[in-house]
Amino acid sequence: MSTEEIRVVAELTPAQVAEVTALCERSTSVDGVHPLSEHVQLHLRQGGDHGDGGTDPQDGDRHLLAVLAGDGQDETIVGYGHLDPTDLVAGAAAEIVVHPRWRGCGVGRRLVQAAIDASPDGRLRLWAHGHHAAAQALAWSMDFTEGRRLEQWRRSLDEPLPDVRLPGGLRLRTFRPGTGDEQAWLELNARAFADHPEQGGWTRADLEARLAESWFDPEGFLIAEDPEADGAMVGFHWTKIHGAAREGDPAQRHAHDPIGEVYVVGVDPRYQGRGLGRSLTLAGLHWLQDAGLGQAMLYVEADNAAAQAVYRSLGFRHWDTDVLFYRRAALTARRDPAQRG
Numbered sequence: 001m002s003t004e005e006i007r008v009v010a011e012l013t014p015a016q017v018a019e020v021t022a023l024c025e026r027s028t029s030v031d032g033v034h035p036l037s038e039h040v041q042l043h044l045r046q047g048g049d050h051g052d053g054g055t056d057p058q059d060g061d062r063h064l065l066a067v068l069a070g071d072g073q074d075e076t077i078v079g080y081g082h083l084d085p086t087d088l089v090a091g092a093a094a095e096i097v098v099h100p101r102w103r104g105c106g107v108g109r110r111l112v113q114a115a116i117d118a119s120p121d122g123r124l125r126l127w128a129h130g131h132h133a134a135a136q137a138l139a140w141s142m143d144f145t146e147g148r149r150l151e152q153w154r155r156s157l158d159e160p161l162p163d164v165r166l167p168g169g170l171r172l173r174t175f176r177p178g179t180g181d182e183q184a185w186l187e188l189n190a191r192a193f194a195d196h197p198e199q200g201g202w203t204r205a206d207l208e209a210r211l212a213e214s215w216f217d218p219e220g221f222l223i224a225e226d227p228e229a230d231g232a233m234v235g236f237h238w239t240k241i242h243g244a245a246r247e248g249d250p251a252q253r254h255a256h257d258p259i260g261e262v263y264v265v266g267v268d269p270r271y272q273g274r275g276l277g278r279s280l281t282l283a284g285l286h287w288l289q290d291a292g293l294g295q296a297m298l299y300v301e302a303d304n305a306a307a308q309a310v311y312r313s314l315g316f317r318h319w320d321t322d323v324l325f326y327r328r329a330a331l332t333a334r335r336d337p338a339q340r341g
Contacts, residue, residue, distance in 0.1 A: 091123035175221035192266035260288030
C-alpha cells in the first residue's frame, strides 16, 4: 500500500462518482447494509453543497479519496469518505467506506484521520452503519466515544395489517407536486420535528432533491388533511421503496429483494395524542403491501421508547443499528461563543 494516498477534494468528476458508487455497491453486497446515509448518497449523486473549495467550513462538504496508483497511469479508488464540516455547533460529520478487498490495510484509519485533519476544530462525528465490530474497534482506537444509536426495525408485509381509521373526521390524500404542497409540507415538517437533530431543518432544496430521485412516487406520499380547517395539512406518511427496478439507474441495483420503508411519519403538534401517527403508519404499510412488497423497514432512535412501543404493536422488530461516534477534542477559537461555559 505504499503507493496509496488520501486526497481531499470539493468536487468529484463523473468518473469518480461512478467509481465510488461501484465501491459502495460492492461494500453493500458484502456487509448487507449501505455504507452511506441517504443524505450523503444524495450529495454523491447530485453534487451536494460542495462550495467553492475554500478553507471556510461553511463552503460545504468534502470528498476524501483513498487512491491506489497501479502500473503506469492507472489509479483505483479503494476508499471513500464524505465530510460535512458546516455544523460549527455539533461539529463536523463524516462517513467512511473501504473496498472489501483493501480492508485491514489501514485505509479506513487514514481516511478518518484525514477527516479529523480537515474538520474546522478537530472535533468529528463519525457514523458507522450496521454497527460492525471492525468499525467500532477503529472508532475506539482513535479516541471516539459512542453518542447516539439509530435502530433499523423490520416487519413482514405477508402478515395481515389492521384496518386504517383516521381520527376526528380527517381525510387522506396523496401528495400533489407543484400545487403548493411543497411549502405546506415544509412548514408542517418543521413543526412536527422541531426538536429532531436532522429532520426538522429540511429546506426546499432538501425536499426538491428527494422529489427528483427515481424512487419518488407521489402515490406513496400520503397526506392527512383537516376539512374543518380549510383542508390544512396536519400529518403525513412518506413511504419509500428500496431496490425497485429503475431502467438506467445504477443506484437502484441492490443485493436484496425490494423492501418498503416507513420513510418519514409526521404529525402537527396540535393533532398529536389522537392516534393519527399510528393511523398514518398503517396507511403507508397498506400502500406498500398493495404494491406487492414482502417487507417493510423503518429507523427509530434507540432511546425513543414511545415510538418503539407503537412500532412493536404494529409487528416491527429490531433488525440492525447505526451508531454515531463523537471525537472530543479541545476546541479552537472557531467554537461558537454561545457554547462556551
